[in-house]
Amino acid sequence: MHELSLADARRIAVRAQLLDRARPDGLLDTVRRLTLLQVDPVSAIAPNADLVPWSRLGPAYDPADLAGALSARTLIELQAFIRPAEDLALYRADMAARDAASPGEADWHSRILDWVRANDACRRDILERLAASGPLPSREFPDLCTVPWQSTGWSNNRNVTQMLEHMVLRGEVAVAGRRTGDRLWDLAERVYPDDPVIPSGEARRIRNERRLAALGIARARGQVCPVEPADVAEAGEPAVVEGVKGIWRVDPAQLGQPFTGRAALLSPFDRLIHDRKRMTELFQFDYQLEMYKPVAKRRWGYFALPVLHGDRLVGKLDATADRKTGVLRVNALHQDFPWTPQTARAVHAEITDLATWLKLDLNQL
Numbered sequence: 001m002h003e004l005s006l007a008d009a010r011r012i013a014v015r016a017q018l019l020d021r022a023r024p025d026g027l028l029d030t031v032r033r034l035t036l037l038q039v040d041p042v043s044a045i046a047p048n049a050d051l052v053p054w055s056r057l058g059p060a061y062d063p064a065d066l067a068g069a070l071s072a073r074t075l076i077e078l079q080a081f082i083r084p085a086e087d088l089a090l091y092r093a094d095m096a097a098r099d100a101a102s103p104g105e106a107d108w109h110s111r112i113l114d115w116v117r118a119n120d121a122c123r124r125d126i127l128e129r130l131a132a133s134g135p136l137p138s139r140e141f142p143d144l145c146t147v148p149w150q151s152t153g154w155s156n157n158r159n160v161t162q163m164l165e166h167m168v169l170r171g172e173v174a175v176a177g178r179r180t181g182d183r184l185w186d187l188a189e190r191v192y193p194d195d196p197v198i199p200s201g202e203a204r205r206i207r208n209e210r211r212l213a214a215l216g217i218a219r220a221r222g223q224v225c226p227v228e229p230a231d232v233a234e235a236g237e238p239a240v241v242e243g244v245k246g247i248w249r250v251d252p253a254q255l256g257q258p259f260t261g262r263a264a265l266l267s268p269f270d271r272l273i274h275d276r277k278r279m280t281e282l283f284q285f286d287y288q289l290e291m292y293k294p295v296a297k298r299r300w301g302y303f304a305l306p307v308l309h310g311d312r313l314v315g316k317l318d319a320t321a322d323r324k325t326g327v328l329r330v331n332a333l334h335q336d337f338p339w340t341p342q343t344a345r346a347v348h349a350e351i352t353d354l355a356t357w358l359k360l361d362l363n364q365l
Helices: 006-016 026-034 048-060 063-072 085-090 092-096 106-118 120-133 159-169 200-215 276-283 341-358
Strands: 002-004 075-078 081-084 173-179 182-187 237-241 244-250 263-265 305-309 312-322 327-335
Touching: 002 006, 002 244, 006 200, 006 237, 006 244, 006 276, 026 048, 026 063, 026 081, 026 200, 048 063, 048 341, 063 075, 063 173, 075 085, 075 173, 081 085, 085 092, 085 200, 092 200, 106 120, 106 159, 120 159, 120 173, 120 182, 159 173, 263 341, 276 312, 305 341, 312 341, 327 341
Parallel strands: 002 237
Antiparallel strands: 075 081, 173 182, 237 244, 263 305, 305 312, 312 327
16 A cells, blocks of 8 residues: 655646656647547637646647648547547447447437437448448438437437537547548548457456556545546555545556656646546645536636646636637636745746647736
8 A cells, every 4th residue: 555645646647647847749749648538629729628738738739730631630539539449449349239228328328229229220320321321420310219318408309410519429430630620530440440359358457558648646436427437446556645534546657757847827728637526635635627507606717727836736727719809818817725936937827828828919917
């Protein structure tokens, strides 16, 4: 059982997420070590899939690199996450088994299976159109569903897009690219690399190990998270963290490593803070994404960026990229506690670098 101080645990998490002084070696190295980039359309400052690499690579990152990697299919989009193409082999066995209910999700999975089977004519029509013409945007597929998709959320009656999402999980179709933000769909066999499929149990173990390597420290079990879990089962080794209840799993490769921190501006979707419970336990950081809150109830701003300095989350940057006027507008810079002059200089330099990267002028800080 490893015994870690709170600072040890934070530094392991920061270093594993490539947010220490040592920069990764380019975009592919970054994504392979992080395992994923979340796709999110909000670009109040920049899209998450660009903001996360910039936070790691700094001026060396060019969004054209991501577009090029997706075009060359060294990176592939799967369920709103961009992943290394070679990692698709870790998901293909589960895709092939989607016709059978999995333990723990039998009721939900049975509902999906019944819905897909009831609308098999729509599924077959999509496959036939893609075989003849693909890749195609979703609007090119007629809605041939006889049983509508029902939910209490935004997906209610979105029959074609729901069918496509379920066909992704079955390994039948894949996102082949994007055109003006819209996903283009094609047969999965044309998109995914023809690598040997890794058996499901072994693939799950490897996914857990890779996730722990990317997080550094995590819980063995946590809340159920759609698509990408936040827990790591038995990967790594057990650890306790000073002042924090419970047992953690830690990547042994991170133990005893030197740490040199820096300043970084993080996306609200950054994996360092994505698990808000872990964020609170290890960093004592109070943060919520407030874009869905009424303006009067926002404390930090529409799309406030968490501010990292060293191994501490020290504040939030409320800024907006005003591309019409060519200005990065800093509305507020919130300090969670009084900053030292060194911290202030480092954070201000990072904000200046952000404006430069965005090719925008910076209003007064």
